[in-house]
Amino acid sequence: xxxxxxxxxxxxxxxxxxxxxxxxxxxxxxxxxxxxxxxxxxxxxxxxxxxxxxxxxxxxxxxxxxxxxxxxxxxxxxxxxxxxxxxxxxxxxxxxxxxxxxxxxxxxxxxxxxxxxxxxxxxxxxxxxxxxxxxxxxxxxxxxxxxxxxxxxxxxxxxxxxxxxxxxxxxxxxxxxxxxxxxxxxxxxxxxxxxxxxxxxxxxxxxxxxxxxxxxxxxxxxxxxxxxxxxxxxxxxxxxxxxxxxxxxxxxxxxxxxxxxxxxxxxxxxxxxxxxxxxxxxxxxxxxxxxxxxxxxxxxxxxxxxxxxxxxxxxxxxxxxxxxxxxxxxxxxxxxxxxxxxxxxxxxxxxxxxxxxxxxxxxxxxxxxxxxxxxxxxxxxxxxxxxxxxxxxxxxxxxxxxxxxxxxxxxxxxxxxxxxxxxxxxxxxxxxxxxxxxxxxxxxxxxxxxxxxxxxxxxxxxxxxxxxxxxxxxxxxxxxxxxxxxxxxxxxxxxxxxxxxxxxxxxxxx
Amino acid sequence: xxxxxxxxxxxxxxxxxxxxxxxxxxxxxxxxxxxxxxxxxxxxxxxxxxxxxxxxxxxxxxxxxxxxxxxxxxxxxxxxxxxxxxxxxxxxxxxxxxxxxxxxxxxxxxxxxxxxxxxxxxxxxxxxxxxxxxxxxxxxxxxxxxxxxxxxxxxxxxxxxxxxxxxxxxxxxxxxxxxxxxxxxxxxxxxxxxxxxxxxxxxxxxxxxxxxxxxxxxxxxxxxxxxxxxxxxxxxxxxxxxxxxxxxxxxxxxxxxxxxxxxxxxxxxxxxxxxxxxxxxxxxxxxxxxxxxxxxxxxxxxxxxxxxxxxxxxxxxxxxxxx
Numbered sequence: 001x002x003x004x005x006x007x008x009x010x011x012x013x014x015x016x017x018x019x020x021x022x023x024x025x026x027x028x029x030x031x032x033x034x035x036x037x038x039x040x041x042x043x044x045x046x047x048x049x050x051x052x053x054x055x056x057x058x059x060x061x062x063x064x065x066x067x068x069x070x071x072x073x074x075x076x077x078x079x080x081x082x083x084x085x086x087x088x089x090x091x092x093x094x095x096x097x098x099x100x101x102x103x104x105x106x107x108x109x110x111x112x113x114x115x116x117x118x119x120x121x122x123x124x125x126x127x128x129x130x131x132x133x134x135x136x137x138x139x140x141x142x143x144x145x146x147x148x149x150x151x152x153x154x155x156x157x158x159x160x161x162x163x164x165x166x167x168x169x170x171x172x173x174x175x176x177x178x179x180x181x182x183x184x185x186x187x188x189x190x191x192x193x194x195x196x197x198x199x200x201x202x203x204x205x206x207x208x209x210x211x212x213x214x215x216x217x218x219x220x221x222x223x224x225x226x227x228x229x230x231x232x233x234x235x236x237x238x239x240x241x242x243x244x245x246x247x248x249x250x251x252x253x254x255x256x257x258x259x260x261x262x263x264x265x266x267x268x269x270x271x272x273x274x275x276x277x278x279x280x281x282x283x284x285x286x287x288x289x290x291x292x293x294x295x296x297x298x299x300x301x302x303x304x305x306x307x308x309x310x311x312x313x314x315x316x317x318x319x320x321x322x323x324x325x326x327x328x329x330x331x332x333x334x335x336x337x338x339x340x341x342x343x344x345x346x347x348x349x350x351x352x353x354x355x356x357x358x359x360x361x362x363x364x365x366x367x368x369x370x371x372x373x374x375x376x377x378x379x380x381x382x383x384x385x386x387x388x389x390x391x392x393x394x395x396x397x398x399x400x401x402x403x404x405x406x407x408x409x410x411x412x413x414x415x416x417x418x419x420x421x422x423x424x425x426x427x428x429x430x431x432x433x434x435x436x437x438x439x440x441x442x443x444x445x446x447x448x449x450x451x452x453x454x455x456x457x458x459x460x461x462x463x464x465x466x467x468x469x470x471x472x473x474x475x476x477x478x479x480x481x482x483x484x485x486x487x488x489x490x491x492x493x494x495x496x497x498x499x500x501x502x503x504x505x506x507x508x509x510x
Numbered sequence: 511x512x513x514x515x516x517x518x519x520x521x522x523x524x525x526x527x528x529x530x531x532x533x534x535x536x537x538x539x540x541x542x543x544x545x546x547x548x549x550x551x552x553x554x555x556x557x558x559x560x561x562x563x564x565x566x567x568x569x570x571x572x573x574x575x576x577x578x579x580x581x582x583x584x585x586x587x588x589x590x591x592x593x594x595x596x597x598x599x600x601x602x603x604x605x606x607x608x609x610x611x612x613x614x615x616x617x618x619x620x621x622x623x624x625x626x627x628x629x630x631x632x633x634x635x636x637x638x639x640x641x642x643x644x645x646x647x648x649x650x651x652x653x654x655x656x657x658x659x660x661x662x663x664x665x666x667x668x669x670x671x672x673x674x675x676x677x678x679x680x681x682x683x684x685x686x687x688x689x690x691x692x693x694x695x696x697x698x699x700x701x702x703x704x705x706x707x708x709x710x711x712x713x714x715x716x717x718x719x720x721x722x723x724x725x726x727x728x729x730x731x732x733x734x735x736x737x738x739x740x741x742x743x744x745x746x747x748x749x750x751x752x753x754x755x756x757x758x759x760x761x762x763x764x765x766x767x768x769x770x771x772x773x774x775x776x777x778x779x780x781x782x783x784x785x786x787x788x789x790x791x792x793x794x795x796x797x798x799x800x801x802x803x804x805x806x807x808x809x810x811x812x813x814x815x816x817x818x819x820x821x822x823x824x825x826x827x828x829x830x831x832x833x
Binding site for chain 1: 706
């Protein structure tokens, strides 16, 4: 067995009453890629933050390279050769790449020599690892993939031998993620140790040597990656068997509920984002819209739900038109039976500073059920919130808790519960499971299919191809604002991938 | 030649009037660049002005006065820091509180100590900062054009005036060429990046506020020990707020700050100069109108002519380590 780069022994950490890490033991071998998986809130990030000196463990021991280490600040971690790439990049957006690299690692009180040193060092790192980036570029002008590269360079510049990456692919396109994995393999070949935190099991299978699973603050298992399966890991994460693909029967499509015709939408710069899109959504079916992010799906959703102005075309809800000037009253659309679960739950779907019960009626707060005269009927609202919490297994089950304190998956459940429980005829869902745990994904998928089986029309937009394939009865593929193809649920990933990349479309145009 | 002399005079008083604005503006620049909004510039200038004049008059020394002005002003800056950095309080509330405390305490203490209705005793020679005459200024005073420019405009100011203008390139150098400046700018944009780089966010912000305190101390000392021969209640008269406006106008950049302050100083100087002078077309304009002019122009300039001013992104937000 190779020598351990890091050993964690009996780590405990509590935040108030919440025990984020309990008795964690972990050994990470030098020169390997070690994955740590677990649902949101399982304690992965806390554990890594302890290792990086961002938090202090309440008890336990850390050994780096076999020697006991005291890591009280990120500085101690950096000195021990531990580098971290955070989920939300720790970069100063309006600084240049060079300035970000030297921040905190300056050689002396003046910047001149630090910058010169960083410039030559970057040159070397670029040659050794193929980490190309323009040192004088301003961070905010770089695509996310490159920003992440700067984070990696930052760690390497500080002499990191052990690199921790926290959910590194959450913001990346598939191509960027592939590139990142190539870089990580290269780092491994050079003898660096990589710790990868993620909740995407496919990534674990694709790149790691060993994988540890965390659940509710404990370390439940460590496996050699090639000796385990996605199913086993999912089960370990959730603590029960998980259906990665929800069973469903044939769709019984009925009458047209939503008819989109020749819809064209331009963004604020005048670029056409949705280009002459037409489709029907029928009762009793789930239509999935697949596509690489940024191909007009968001704009399409917003136009249909009446919050974005459409240049031309029409959308008919149950035979009556929806106002497409971007000034439609969402309340009125709700009354007409259109519910919308927005893509960006933090900015559009929820008020994070509100209590759970307030969010669970948001938008329906003037429904007589929740009112007593001109006042809110708190008792009715609380009863309603408790009901939804139970039905949707929202955790923690406290309707008075601030929404910001729920995990991403549970926040998503709050939004879904609110919209689905109003029993709409048409449900439009953007990214139903973005940032949601395996266990909750299964639950959400089941809910959506149940809606369909009740004869509702469901439109799902997702960038996760697996999700589209497992949910949809019909799949529409969007590319560059157009619907470039329609396939059944039996379509292969490769076939859809080609459509999403616009290959067929371009060939047809030529 | 009369017009030329008039212009020289207006420009000369432009310089004198813009100095307290410039010092306060640069003071604000240090704290805002570090992510701490400081609406308490006004109050810190005021306590600086009071402490400076009081100490100078008691100890008969301009330097002791200046030292005291800086000391007290820094102390107030640290109070702001304690409230808004250590205790993560609201920076605007803390700044406003400082302004109130400054306005009240200077009058009470002034009355208690000197019994002159809140004034400090008139400063004697040696207790004030005197004008410095540059070599040869008197000799070439009568040379046309160059003479007045050299003798009036450049020479004949107090050391604090030269200090204020020297602070402009110095501040630029500190911000963009030193490690402290890099970190200061970073902490105003993304304190989490600074924290994860292993640098203390709180200590960095405290240091920025100390810089602010030092400069507002200078600004206050200038008001009571150079421009005026003693402290008068509320003598800052909103200069701290105009300095803040200039800071936004300057988009938080030192050289721009100098030009912004010169512009505000010029408006002030011109309004004084034009009081009672009949203007072409409109004739004689009321004193009040001329006095209001700089403020009216401030509003207009800020509202319409500066384009998009992007403040430091973390400005006004106390740093809380993510849970």
